[in-house]
Amino acid sequence: MKRFTFPGGTHPEEHKSITAGKPITEAKASNKVIVPLTQHTGSPAKPIVEKGDRVKIGTKIGELTGFISANIHSPVSGEIEKIDLYLHPGGGEVLSVFIANDGTDKWENSSDRDINSFSAKDIIDIVKEAGIVGLGGAAFPTYVKLSPPRGKSYQTLIMNGSECEPYLTCDDRLMIEKPEEILLGGMLIARAIGVERCVIAIEENKPDAIREMEKLVRNYGFELAVLKTKYPEGAEKQLIWAITGREVPSGGLPIDVGVCVQNVGTALAVYEAVRFDKPLIERAVTVTGAVKNPSNFKVRIGTSFKQLIDDAGGYLGEAGKLIAGGPMMGIAQYSDEVPIVKGTTGILIQKKEESIPPLQTPCIRCGRCVDVCPMRLLPTRILAFIENDDFSTAKELGVLDCIECGCCEYVCPARRPLIHNFKLAKVRVGK
Numbered sequence: 001m002k003r004f005t006f007p008g009g010t011h012p013e014e015h016k017s018i019t020a021g022k023p024i025t026e027a028k029a030s031n032k033v034i035v036p037l038t039q040h041t042g043s044p045a046k047p048i049v050e051k052g053d054r055v056k057i058g059t060k061i062g063e064l065t066g067f068i069s070a071n072i073h074s075p076v077s078g079e080i081e082k083i084d085l086y087l088h089p090g091g092g093e094v095l096s097v098f099i100a101n102d103g104t105d106k107w108e109n110s111s112d113r114d115i116n117s118f119s120a121k122d123i124i125d126i127v128k129e130a131g132i133v134g135l136g137g138a139a140f141p142t143y144v145k146l147s148p149p150r151g152k153s154y155q156t157l158i159m160n161g162s163e164c165e166p167y168l169t170c171d172d173r174l175m176i177e178k179p180e181e182i183l184l185g186g187m188l189i190a191r192a193i194g195v196e197r198c199v200i201a202i203e204e205n206k207p208d209a210i211r212e213m214e215k216l217v218r219n220y221g222f223e224l225a226v227l228k229t230k231y232p233e234g235a236e237k238q239l240i241w242a243i244t245g246r247e248v249p250s251g252g253l254p255i256d257v258g259v260c261v262q263n264v265g266t267a268l269a270v271y272e273a274v275r276f277d278k279p280l281i282e283r284a285v286t287v288t289g290a291v292k293n294p295s296n297f298k299v300r301i302g303t304s305f306k307q308l309i310d311d312a313g314g315y316l317g318e319a320g321k322l323i324a325g326g327p328m329m330g331i332a333q334y335s336d337e338v339p340i341v342k343g344t345t346g347i348l349i350q351k352k353e354e355s356i357p358p359l360q361t362p363c364i365r366c367g368r369c370v371d372v373c374p375m376r377l378l379p380t381r382i383l384a385f386i387e388n389d390d391f392s393t394a395k396e397l398g399v400l401d402c403i404e405c406g407c408c409e410y411v412c413p414a415r416r417p418l419i420h421n422f423k424l425a426k427v428r429v430g431k
């Protein structure tokens, strides 16, 4: 079978075997959940509940504001304790809804509907109402992606099952455990955007998921594309290049080349929303690294990292670094009291000895960062201009096209702080 791939990239140690064989188990809902009103790209949702209000699972508690935003729903039944600022795994504090769980698990709505009875518009409306966002980590509101601007249209849907970030296996497990539901979700997305060509793309390091999908894809009108195992194979632009040979233009979006990319977990959420009228109140999360029992969980949004770490047996030895996501694109955390949000793909705990900051030395102009950059940028040159406060030249050299994949920094023998500076430059030049 042909193996698809893209230019550049690197091969970090995978560490996926730690949890790849661990089925997804349901984490117990905690007595209190703290649900941020910002869990997505775009503007925060506005609270529509008050202290003392009773809610059920799926009650809408935050309403989207503006075109790029997402609704937020209660993940438990219980009572609103307060609405206040609280820690967010993306950094800083955001307005959040504190809910005391009454433990009764009553749902706001529950139904079992014929998914074939819904039109494209119905599907997009359901996805919007359900607060579904991209579950691969970017958390872009899905209904916006399903609504191309006037004059543009999609020709291809790519379901992203590559999960190229080291350590994470929750998408792999979803594809093994829920392949039919994922493909049905993909069919609904394809109907919503009116495409004929549907591809599910999986890295070759997930043989069980490939086997499960291989059995089913034809029944649902999908092609199966096996990707070479290489990081960042699952990045949107790299995936599009690998499957279609099309290049998303600088500053452009996948719609510019007629491709819609959706994570497999997102497809499952779309299926559950359309069939069961279920909003996005939980997701699959990998808890791995220095914990006693690394695991995959289905967990309610708003559960604390700490509780999930305890569910995974607790810390193994002295923790050095706590990361939301994986080691390449994840975000280091100051506290394990932060809540799981819609974009939390994993929790990685590194041991103290793994998290010692590397000794930085001057650039030796080896060019390795240039060889691996999947966006074909010149990381070493861009960094030199940023270090001289010349942000406009950094912009001319394409810093805004950097996808922050971390390949350059991973291979740099001098351990130069490339990503940190590229993020800084993006803020300085207005992204």
Ligand code: SF4
Residues within 6 Å of the ligand: 362, 363, 364, 365, 366, 367, 368, 369, 370, 379, 380, 408, 411, 412, 413, 414, 415, 416
């Ligand atoms: S990899 Fe590091 S040392 Fe080599 S050219 Fe790039 S920044 Fe310089």
Ligand code: SF4
Residues within 6 Å of the ligand: 372, 373, 374, 375, 376, 377, 379, 401, 402, 403, 404, 405, 406, 407, 408, 409, 418, 419, 422
């Ligand atoms: S410059 Fe950006 S896109 Fe290129 S390797 Fe570095 S982080 Fe990735």
